[in-house]
Amino acid sequence: MFALFAVLFAVLFASQVAAAGLEVAEVRSSLASSSITTDGVVEAVRQTVIAAQVSGAITDLPAKAGDNIQAGQVLTRLDGRAANQQARASQAQVEAARASLQVASKDYERQKQLFSRQYISQAQLDRAEAQFKSATADANSLIAQAGAVQTQSGFYNLTAPYSGRIADVYVSQGDMVTPGKALMAVFDPSALRVTTTLPEAQLARLAHDQSITVEIPALPTAQRLIKVDKFIVLPVTDASTHTVQLRLALPSVSGLAPGMFARLQFPAKALGKDDNVRLYVPAKAVIRRAELYAVYVVNPQGKPMLRQIKPGPVSGSEQEVLAGVSAGEKVLVNPLSAAQSR
Numbered sequence: 408m409f410a411l412f413a414v415l416f417a418v419l420f421a422s423q424v425a426a427a428g429l430e431v432a433e434v435r436s437s438l439a440s441s442s443i444t445t446d447g448v449v450e451a452v453r454q455t456v457i458a459a460q461v462s463g464a465i466t467d468l469p470a471k472a473g474d475n476i477q478a479g480q481v482l483t484r485l486d487g488r489a490a491n492q493q494a495r496a497s498q499a500q501v502e503a504a505r506a507s508l509q510v511a512s513k514d515y516e517r518q519k520q521l522f523s524r525q526y527i528s529q530a531q532l533d534r535a536e537a538q539f540k541s542a543t544a545d546a547n548s549l550i551a552q553a554g555a556v557q558t559q560s561g562f563y564n565l566t567a568p569y570s571g572r573i574a575d576v577y578v579s580q581g582d583m584v585t586p587g588k589a590l591m592a593v594f595d596p597s598a599l600r601v602t603t604t605l606p607e608a609q610l611a612r613l614a615h616d617q618s619i620t621v622e623i624p625a626l627p628t629a630q631r632l633i634k635v636d637k638f639i640v641l642p643v644t645d646a647s648t649h650t651v652q653l654r655l656a657l658p659s660v661s662g663l664a665p666g667m668f669a670r671l672q673f674p675a676k677a678l679g680k681d682d683n684v685r686l687y688v689p690a691k692a693v694i695r696r697a698e699l700y701a702v703y704v705v706n707p708q709g710k711p712m713l714r715q716i717k718p719g720p721v722s723g724s725e726q727e728v729l730a731g732v733s734a735g736e737k738v739l740v741n742p743l744s745a746a747q748s749r
Contacts, residue, residue: 429739431705435687435725436734443612443675447603449623449657449667451594453569457482459584460562461490468580470591476567483578483590487563494560497553504546511535511542571595574665594665599657601635601669604650609675610640617674619655625667630660638673684734687725692738693718703739704732711739 463485470482518535521527574592578584601621605613621633641652655671657663693716694701700718703711716731732738 429711430741431737432689432692432740434728434732434734434736434738437685437687443605443609443673445603445605445671445673447601447621447653447655447669447671449599449663449665449669450602451596451665452598452600452656453571454574454592454594454665455568456589457565457568457591457593458586459485459565459588459590460586461485461487461559462585463487463563463583465578465580465582465584468576468578470573470576472573472576472591474573476571476573476593478567478570480567481564482567482573482593483565485563485565485584487560490556490560490563494553494556497549497556501546501549501553504542504549508539508542508546511539515539565590567593569593569595571597596664597659599663599665601655601657601671603653603655603669603671604645604648605653605673607644607649607651610651612675614674614676619674620672621655621657622670622672623660623663623667624670626660626662630662633657633660685719686728686732686734687722688728688732688738689740690721690724690726692740692742693726694742702728702732703742705737705739711742 465483466486467481467484470476476482515535515538518527518532522529522532571593572595574594576591578588578590584590619635619638621635623631623633635655635657638653638655641654644651688702692702694703699715701713701715704714706712714731717729719727719729721727
């Protein structure tokens, strides 16, 4: 295809035309920015969805979205009257079992004294001991059941797991909820981080001994730029996108909130001497036909030679060239004008 492309432009330039008198420009080289820029999002290190563990109707909902909360503060109350009745019934059964255990214990002690004086047989003592052990097991079982019922009755009052803020409330007072039903979301605003992703190929270029600049455009100008010294690379690569997730802990800054957009600038290091060098030619020097790009390069004999290039992005009046030319080479600035001046 390139051969055909060259033939089409052969009519514009004779292979022996000297470059003298034609406007030429030198391929400019420039050091690329020694940084990697990516976008991220602010999120809370601790963020929790409060969900119901039992069924019931919401009888009290003192918490509202945006409220500040303290650890242990009641956020939601469910109708737990039936559970409270069960707890009282279980406690009564425990008291009855303890009374029976006390009677069995005293009877067992008397039987041991009588046996020591040989007033009763070994069989009678064994029966007393068995009754004592049975009463002990019954009491322990009822105590455990009462503890479970008491614990379950506590599920009807949902409390804050830590001090923080309520992000959202998903229910209203009077709603019927079931186990697993999400009621609200809370987070700790004192510990925030930025999460971003990078292609796995760029990990090797990250400089770990320099500060990272985090820009939060939503903040006031004086607080917008934040310097972070460390970041964590999660040890798992996404198999579909071939990217890795990075996390950066943020210092305490007023106005920060989960969900904010962040722009991150990571210092980068060059893996080779030419890794940060970029080449540019005048944009009007580039000839395009279909998917082919080329420029006329002036050879050492002063003659223009058509050469295919791999273009990069356009920057102002210049075209970045990823492959095809070298720094210092000269290209014809306007091939069509040069053809007309033959």
